[in-house]
Amino acid sequence: MAEAVGFVLAVVPMIISACEHYGEAARGIQRYRHANKGAEDLIMMLEIQEAIFRSANIRLLASCVGRDEAHLMLGDFNHPGWKESGLIADYRARLGESQHAFTHSIKLINEHLANLRLTIDGFDKHSDVNEQDAHAHHRKLSFKKRIRLAFSQSGIEQSLESLMKKTQNFSTLIAQTEPSQSRTSETKITLSTRREIAKFARIKDAASNLYQTLGYACTKHTSHQAQLSLEPSCKVQESTRTDPLQVRFTMAFSHLTLQPQATASDLSKPSAWLTIESSVSGMIQSEADNVTLQHMQVSAKRTRDSEDDESLNASTAQATSLQKKAVRFQCAQAVAVPVVPAEEPILPNLCTNENFCLQLRNFINQASPSTKAVGYLGHQGSQRHLIYVDAKSQRVTQGKGTSLLRSLRQLLQSTNNAGPSIPILLHYERLRLAHLLSIAVLQFRSTPWLANSWNSNEILVSTHESSSTTTDDTTITNFHEPYVSACIRNPYDAPARSNTLRSRTLIRNQLLFRLGVMLLEIAFQKPLDEMKETSDTDGGDDSNADFWAADRLQHQVSACLAPRYAEVVRKCIHCDFGKDFDLTATKLQEAFYQDVVCELKRLEDLFRAASMVG
Template sequence: MSGFEVAGVVLGSIPLLISALEHYSNGVSTIKSMKKYEPVFEYIHATFVTNLTIYRNSLEELLSPLALSDLHLYRLLEEKDEAAWEEPDLVSCLKQRLEHSYLPFKSSLKQLNKKVILFGRKLQLDEGFRPPWVSPDGSIDTKQRENFFKNPINRIRGGFNSEKYQQALASVEADINRISKLTSTTIALEPIRLHRKRNTETQYWATFQEYVERLYQSFFARWSTQCSCGCLHEANLRLELRDRKTEQAITFKFLFSLESNTNTPRQPWIWRTVEIEPSGDLAPSQASKTKSIPRVVIQAPSEVQSAWKPCVSTAPAIRDLCKALESSQPQASCIGMLHEVAFKHHIHSLKSPHPQVRNLNRTTLQDILDANAGRGFDIKEKHVPPTRHHPLTLASAVLQLHDTPWLRESWTMQDVFFLNHDQIPLLCNQPYVSKSFTPLADPLPPSPHPNKSKQSIIIKSPIIFALGVALLQLSHAKPINAFATPDDLDAQGNRTFWTDYMIADRLADGLLVRELPNFANATRRCIHCNFEGTVYSLNDEGFRERFYQGVVVPLQQDYDYAQAPLGPE
């Protein structure tokens, strides 16, 4: 019997025990020789009533924030329904809420259950906690009751065991007080724990931004300022779903490609798929923004993880990245280590068949959108691959890549694409973003945005607004321009800096009838940048937390729903 099954048993047993004590008090009062023990039973009865109230209040306080239906809560607290306490979702929620107090709470419940049952045995109650003179229908056999208390053995037990009853009562009372203190302490600490948990999560996501920024600078230093091969280098970063709860380490997967031109004597390699483990100290500026960020230990996936550990200390230093990629094998192996100041990147090749295939097909999300021609992506349907993960993937990309060269502030569906080839199924259905590195190029300057000052009046965060637009387009399978009306344009029928916002605002209002509430509400928050604050930058820890809770978490819940096994028909 689990701890929470016991909760239902105890909650049902104590009222029955209280009822039995009432019968004992009434019975004792009818026998002159037993009347002196009447106050003892009245005291025990009153104490049990008080303890039941404390115990019930503790359970109600524990259950109330779990968003249970009124019917479910009634079954748990009023009907004493043991089955109601066994539901897996409820047990999981209680484990999550109690955290470290779960096992002590469970143990205290079991001890309390044993003591209540033992108390009933001392009073010679049956399994239904009824005295011998009370029938299952509640009727009382007064003659049997009189004979029970006139029995010399029972009179002796009732007299000499009164102190033992009070000792047993004190033990029950101690268990209930311990349960009450465990729940009240846990509830008092809950806001602090929640803030600490969310703070850790947002700090965890902040490391991604620093890592991908470092990776870009490392590639730029080698391919745009130092590399002598004269080719155009392209780094395609795979967008992946990250799960902080798994405690798994992080890697970044890239597909590197190389394009020669007429002035290039030879092309050292064509393309390589690699996995990179970044590690090292965060930059002082980033560390100050995110307070104390724990170092993220990065691991490769299970198929190559065993190869990563022994080669970390022996990985060769990479001086020329192009030569290192040229000499790498088309299988899982260590390529080497890129060293920076207080930072390093451990690079492994991924197993990739047919590395000499030259032409990889590139399909953008916009291409997929156009191909669907308004048929919709069935986002709210279960088990509809591969589009069910696109909303969450895009939201995660914004969280990880904001304010870095990998994702423009006003990005579009053209910036996210898929690489595939008939002979390389490994690449199918894996979204990427890309950066090109031209030999002897200057660092990419920030591109000026027309009417940015005017747009900032209504669009507080362009990168989050772009996410909201992308979610709308995934839902409708059409570009938002297709929904433009004359009211969205100026007098000459031209677009203005208000046009996209006006269309998006109108479409977002109608999402609740098209999509699941989580998706619809997350999209509306992105369009209106409604995150209950006055700061609208993902570099701000508080805003990043609110974006994570208001957009990423709801989309994750929808994704989990879509992934859950279908029930029996």
């Protein structure tokens, strides 16, 4: 391992310095472009060689970390990616037996560029022309002749031709290390993909712990209904910019959850919207106040000792009162007494006494979102979750009405039957929803938030109309935020949500198959049930009707969005990633991320750009 690290650390400085030397040589010749007509051609030759050298190195590095990451690493020797053990192994594996030739080729290019720079710097001795001299004009003419002579005598053109051969040899060497393309070539997993998978795993752990903590938070009611946003935000470490320190969730509780005895009239009351900051590592820091909430470390202890603290404070206050009555001081002059800032209130543990619902009622009617946490949730040794109360006008209801939070199934049906007064769901908006659902698979898989049998009825969508500056535009752009509706149960009662597959099912992975079905529904803007045909039933047995219907429709979906979208749907329906069918395996997660999540993001960006041009 030490040898591998030494190889990379020895080669990387040479690569980066060579990229810099190409530019330095070109800038050196640029100073004499007015004195030598052939200087422009020489500069162009250097720029071409630099582009070839950079492209070859990016091609080599991109096979290990991805193209975007390769561009960043090639310009920064201190980039953390150079220290990744996985990169070093992949880098050496790609070069194979060509490691020595690779190192020697870069060394030759570096030495050649260094000598070329010395030659160009030697031209400065010919540039001693004084503008104030009466014979300046003649000196300039003489200077140009001397520069042209210096260029010809230095053999700089021959030197650049030799450099061109060395650069071309280097590029050819890199091309020969590329693996041959087989008919069933698999996608190369990049370093950025591995980092994203690790980040999603931390989000999944935080979401799972949040569900368990909410289960212990209130045992007065047997179950609670929650709508969790599928777009959690992360605060990452500044050093790596990838490892999340805390995750910020948005969640809604309906009044039926908080008031089990509620009547129909209670449906008109606002819902309780919460923003939850869950710690992943270190201490939780409030994003609103940008102040570390250090009191969380002692808040649990203060809660347990609250009665003792109150009695102690009462006796102390009484003693202080008696002292003030007994002693009087006459001050000759005013004495400035420093004002001691009031200590910030200690955050209460809302899990105390397991009556979270009762404590939450105190904040439901809050007029504006809270800028400070009202408390935190923590059960025994679990993670701690800061609670903010957000007042929103949305209502979580199960029936029809004017609610802006409705199921994905209802949204697709309404847009499919859209009239002149109803906004349509644009292509890039559909692709954005598909992209967010695909990310939810990695963030909430194997948690009670996301059942294997999830469907468009369980996914709720919050619609926000954006303001339009044009009056003649009849298309209204909407921002759609997806939520998943889950039942939070008392941990002492029913187990978490689980799903079993029928013994005769043809579905390889239920979670990915259901994602593929929703991708079809998003494309056609219809529920799968409305698109089934009699041929989808196998001899009257409808146990696999969903599979046959989805398999038939995946051949037709390319006409709705794009052939690449159809390929994404096919892979989800058949779980065809070449990595078995168990999503708990890291290899399948990585393949799913690159082939589905990244592809849907690329399609979304493509269609969004096209809509702006149109």
